[in-house]
Amino acid sequence: MKKIKFYTCYLLPILLLILMFNTRCATTLIRELRQPPVTAADSSIYNVKVHMKDGSLYVLDIFDMDNNSDTAYGFGIYYDKYRDVIRTNTDLSGQWIDRRFSVALTDIALVEVNQIKSKMTGKILGISLVSAATIGLTAYCLANPKACFGSCPTFYSWDGTDTTLMAEGFSSSILRKYETDDIDMLYHAHPAGNNFSIKLTNEALETHVIRYANIMLLPRGDGERVFATEEGEFFQTSDIHAPTSCKAPEGDCLEQLRSMDKKERYSRSDPHNLISKESVELTFNDVPEGKIGLILGCRQTFMTTYLFYQGLAYLGRSAGYFAARIESGDKLPQRKFDRIKDLLGPIEIFYRDSGGQWIRADEISESGPIASDLHLIKLPGTGSGEVKIKLRMTKGLWRIDYAALGRLGNETDPIIVEPSEVVAKNNPDTAAAPLLKGLQTTLITLPGDVYEIKYRIPDVGDDYDLFLKSRGYYLEWMRESWLEEENHLKAAVFFGFPGLYLRHAGNDFKKVENDLENSFWNSRYVRKN
Amino acid sequence: MAEKSSTGSWIVIQMQQDLPLSRPTEISGELIAIENDTVYLLTSSAFLKIHQGAVTTAVLYPFKPQSATVSFITGLSLLPTMIGAIIRPDPGVALLIIGIPLLVTGTIMSMNELYGNVMKYPLKYSLKDLGRFSRFPQGMPPDLDPGNLRLK
Numbered sequence: 001m002k003k004i005k006f007y008t009c010y011l012l013p014i015l016l017l018i019l020m021f022n023t024r025c026a027t028t029l030i031r032e033l034r035q036p037p038v039t040a041a042d043s044s045i046y047n048v049k050v051h052m053k054d055g056s057l058y059v060l061d062i063f064d065m066d067n068n069s070d071t072a073y074g075f076g077i078y079y080d081k082y083r084d085v086i087r088t089n090t091d092l093s094g095q096w097i098d099r100r101f102s103v104a105l106t107d108i109a110l111v112e113v114n115q116i117k118s119k120m121t122g123k124i125l126g127i128s129l130v131s132a133a134t135i136g137l138t139a140y141c142l143a144n145p146k147a148c149f150g151s152c153p154t155f156y157s158w159d160g161t162d163t164t165l166m167a168e169g170f171s172s173s174i175l176r177k178y179e180t181d182d183i184d185m186l187y188h189a190h191p192a193g194n195n196f197s198i199k200l201t202n203e204a205l206e207t208h209v210i211r212y213a214n215i216m217l218l219p220r221g222d223g224e225r226v227f228a229t230e231e232g233e234f235f236q237t238s239d240i241h242a243p244t245s246c247k248a249p250e251g252d253c254l255e256q257l258r259s260m261d262k263k264e265r266y267s268r269s270d271p272h273n274l275i276s277k278e279s280v281e282l283t284f285n286d287v288p289e290g291k292i293g294l295i296l297g298c299r300q301t302f303m304t305t306y307l308f309y310q311g312l313a314y315l316g317r318s319a320g321y322f323a324a325r326i327e328s329g330d331k332l333p334q335r336k337f338d339r340i341k342d343l344l345g346p347i348e349i350f351y352r353d354s355g356g357q358w359i360r361a362d363e364i365s366e367s368g369p370i371a372s373d374l375h376l377i378k379l380p381g382t383g384s385g386e387v388k389i390k391l392r393m394t395k396g397l398w399r400i401d402y403a404a405l406g407r408l409g410n411e412t413d414p415i416i417v418e419p420s421e422v423v424a425k426n427n428p429d430t431a432a433a434p435l436l437k438g439l440q441t442t443l444i445t446l447p448g449d450v451y452e453i454k455y456r457i458p459d460v461g462d463d464y465d466l467f468l469k470s471r472g473y474y475l476e477w478m479r480e481s482w483l484e485e486e487n488h489l490k491a492a493v494f495f496g497f498p499g500l501y502l503r504h505a506g507n508d509f510k511k512v513e514n515d516l517e518n519s520f521w522n523s524r525y526v527r528k529n
Numbered sequence: 530m531a532e533k534s535s536t537g538s539w540i541v542i543q544m545q546q547d548l549p550l551s552r553p554t555e556i557s558g559e560l561i562a563i564e565n566d567t568v569y570l571l572t573s574s575a576f577l578k579i580h581q582g583a584v585t586t587a588v589l590y591p592f593k594p595q596s597a598t599v600s601f602i603t604g605l606s607l608l609p610t611m612i613g614a615i616i617r618p619d620p621g622v623a624l625l626i627i628g629i630p631l632l633v634t635g636t637i638m639s640m641n642e643l644y645g646n647v648m649k650y651p652l653k654y655s656l657k658d659l660g661r662f663s664r665f666p667q668g669m670p671p672d673l674d675p676g677n678l679r680l681k
Contacts, residue, residue, distance in 0.1 A: 027642060027646055029591040029646070031591070031661050031662060051665065051666060051667050053670070055670025055671075056669055059534075059535055080536045081665075082677050082678060083535045083536055083664070083679075083681055109668075110666055110667045114664065
């Protein structure tokens with residue numbers, strides 16, 4: 001994983017810079033013509049041409065002058081004025097094979113010294129180094145094609161300093177049958193005035209069908225943020241506290257969960273059972289009185305992506321048939337597919353009651369490995385200044401970026417803002433982009449497509465938080481390399497006995513797990529920002 | 530390479546005999562010498578003396594352009610990526626994109642080699658400057674029989 005990151009983030013750009021610096025100039029020949037005597041006494045110069053007054057020429061490997069002598073000496077080839085070879089005293093390898101030439105200084109017209117600048121050898125070395133660096137990345141992508149690609153509709157927006165990844169849309173909607181609404185908090189969004197825009201990209205080998213992408217505007221008071229529950233309720237939240245302790249199986253994890261900064265707590269999967277569980281315990285002190293809620297920022301790891309692709313690979317040419325059965329309402333394959341999702345499971349959230357019992361509060365099951373989303377889990381007031389929370393989840397499946405506890409204020413209704421304009425950024429036929437205002441007019445995107453969705457934010461007078469509500473589905477493209485893994489027996493085990501499969505797939509997953517995250521980010525052909 | 534060559538550099542000359550009435554003529558060959566008001570040129574068919582005043586432009590190639598070598602090396606360097614793209618067509622697009630910086634650099638380098646190391650008269654150099662890359666930079670030797678000069 002570090003190797004891939006090192007290649008793409010550091011080594012490759014550095015080598016390219018060196019190469020470009022090295023190649024900015026053409027190979028040039030600097031020629032100097034000197035009158036004899038050309039060297040200080042008792043010294044030698046190399047690779048010279050001695051032009052004689054009669055038109056003959058010595059092309060010498062070495063040119064010597066003795067002290068106070070009127071004669072110079074050398075080894076090389078002597079040509080007449082028609083450039084026929086008269087004599088040579090070196091062989092092809094430059095070894096001296098005959099007595100040296102004696103050249104009278106008075107017969108010399110000019111001595112020519114050449115210097116090559118920006119030699120080809122340096123450039124070839126440079127280009128070879130860059131090539132070697134790309135080979136590593138290429139080899140990895142070839143060995144792990146499932147690691148390199150795949151995403152859902154991705155949404156970028158301005159965060160005040162840069163255009164950054166904010167959300168991914170409807171990750172679990174892998175077929176029209178699974179089409180659903182998806183609400184994602186644009187936690188870092190920073191609208192400038194009344195204009196707000198989102199960059200929508202398709203960065204995978206997928207077809208995305210987007211019905212709408214509306215902004216939800218939630219006014220808030222000073223020091224408040226608005227968070228959404230899994231049920232789609234929005235609460236103004238204040239007195240937001242970071243945990244005072246975070247205990248994970250690997251040790252302290254407080255630093256990773258303190259803020260929404262992409263420093264995430266995650267673990268590696270269990271090689272003996274991909275669905276084995278783990279728990280992380282959080283403690284909050286100085287808990288505010290009244291209604292409280294746990295705020296959790298998280299996303300999935302690429303385990304789900306890997307398993308999804310693996311399932312498609314096993315189905316191979318039958319994948320279309322399998323998908324068509326689900327689309328046509330056949331519940332059996334749908335249940336098989338859902339079973340895998342169930343086995344992988346959500347993040348279950350428990351709180352400890354006054355009697356010391358762990359009580360299940362809620363769960364987070366939002367799919368998607370690209371952008372962390374924020375979730376609000378309502379908790380009952382404990383009447384105590386300390387709250388203990390347990391997060392139970394499948395090992396290696398979740399990345400948790402942020403955990404906090406806040407006091408819940410009023411439930412608030414969002415102001416829905418529809419797009420005012422949709423502009424195709426890489427398609428000159430801008431009129432083709434539907435406005436994403438009606439359920440019947442979908443925006444269909446293909447790999448590499450980029451759209452800018454513009455919104456006019458109404459004046460609400462106060463601060464506000466933004467959420468993105470999108471709806472649609474996407475179709476994963478089958479890859480040639482997956483077809484090589486077509487195996488209907490394994491597909492039968494995968495979908496028929498997913499528990500059994502997941503208990504035995506750990507070793508295969510382990511082979512790529514360490515590199516999945518970085519290779520994904522480093523190999524998408526439409527890059528971040 | 531030119532540092533070991535016993536001959537002059539190759540030059541392409543555009544000349545116009547009767548300014549401004551005639552059409553310019555392009556002629557190329559080995560630069561033999563430039564002295565006084567005359568450019569001595571050895572073409573594949575003749576030894577020519579051209580009056581400097583008739584030379585409108587000249588392009589001198591101090592040595593054989595290395596652009597073909599650069600293109601070859603760039604091609605070789607792209608080979609692993611291209612093979613990867615063929616073996617695995619689906620991540621192939623991305624693999625090819627990995628090779629784009631290399632391709633761009635190689636192309637720039639190749640163009641540089643093709644056009645960057647030439648000497649152009651009158652844009653940047655005088656004919657006297659070009660004369661240093663002739664077969665006889667010291668001037669035409671005495672008793673030279675031009676009929677015996679051959680392109681090497």
